[in-house]
Amino acid sequence: MTDSNSDFELVNSFIAGSESAFNKIVLKYQQKIYWHARRMTGNHLDADEVVQEVLIVLYNKLKDFQFKSSLYTWIYKITSTRSINYLRKKNLRQYFSFEDSETKGLKSKEDLVKNLEAKEKLDRVHEVLNKIPLKQREVFILRNFDELSYEEISEITGGSVGGLKANYFHAIKKIMELVKNDES
C-alpha cells in the first residue's frame, strides 16, 4: 500500500523537530486527502475546508501517533471523520440559515477542474453520491475509488467487516436504482 518505512522515518523526524518532514508527509498524501474529502462532500470549497482541518489535526496530533495502524490508514480515518462531521454541521447550518439556493448554486460553481467534460462527469458522480447515506457513501468511496479491502476499510471506519459489506451492498443497490431511474 505505502512505503511504511519511509512514513515511520518521516514521523520520527517530525517528532524530533523537523518541520520539513511534515511538509514531505503533506506532499505525499495531499491529493489522497483532497479527493477523499471531495468525493465525500461533493464540491471543491467544502473539500478545501476539510483538507485544511485534516492537515491541522495532523500537525497537532502526529506526535501522538504510535503506528498501531499505518500512517495512510490513520490519515484516511481523520479525513473520513472530518468529512462526515463537516457535512452534518453543514446540514444543520442550512436548516437554520437564510442562504438562498442562488447563493448555494454560485458557491458550487467555484471549482479547480478546468476540463469541462471531466467536470460534468464529476458533478454527475457527486449528484448520485449525495443521495445515499453518509456511511454507505463512505464505504462505496473507499472500496471503489481507493480500492481498499473490507479489512482496510474496517480499520479506517471502525465498523465490522459484515456491517461494511451490508453498507456497500445497499450503496450499490441505491446507486443502480438512481442511475437506472434517471435513464428511464
Place this chain on the structure above:
Amino acid sequence: MKVNDKIILYLDDQMSEEEKRIFESELKNSIVLQKELEDYQNILKEITEPKNILIEENYFSQMIPKLRGRIEERKKLKIIPKLAFGITTIAAVLIVFFFTFTNKSVKNEINSMNTENAQNSNTEFSSILRNGSNQINLGNLSNEEAAKYDSVFNKMISNALSLTPQSINYLSADNNTELSNMLQGIDQKEANDIYNQLLHKKIF
C-alpha cells in the same frame, strides 16, 4: 427497475465458490442476465471513472503555505481565550470575596449590637428583680411597672431569638388590654407561677 442482488454480490466478489459457480452457469444460459450484468458494470464504471482528474496544480503547491498561515493564526488566537478565562476567574473571585467580607462585617455589627442590647436588658432586668422581689406578682404591678417589665422582657426575648422589630410587634402585648385578656381564665396564682417560671428559666 428492480435491482438484481446476485449481480451486486457477484461484482463485489462476495459469493462463495459454490454460489459463483451456480451464478456463472446461469449467466451462460441467459442472455438477459448477461445484458443485465453488462449494464451494472457500465454504471459502476461511469460512477467510478473520474479517478485521476487533473485540477489546477497551484492548488496543491499552495497547500503547505496556506496551512502554515493557519497554524500561526491559531497560535495567536489560543492566547485570547486563556486571557479571557483568567480575567473572568479573577473577577469572579473578587466579587465573591467582596460580598462575603461585606456581609460578615454587617453581621458582626448587628451581632455586637444585639449582644450589647441583650446584656443591657439582662443587667436592667436583674437590677429590677434585685431591687424588687425575686418573685414578681403580676397582680401587684402598677401599669408602669408592668410596662417596664414587659419592655425589658420583650427586649431579651427578641435578642435571644434574633427577632426583627416587626416580629417583636406581633409578640408584644398591649400591657393594659391584652395582658388582662391573656390572664382571663387562669387565676392569679397560676399566672404568677407561669410568669416566674418563664423568667427564671431564661434569666437564672
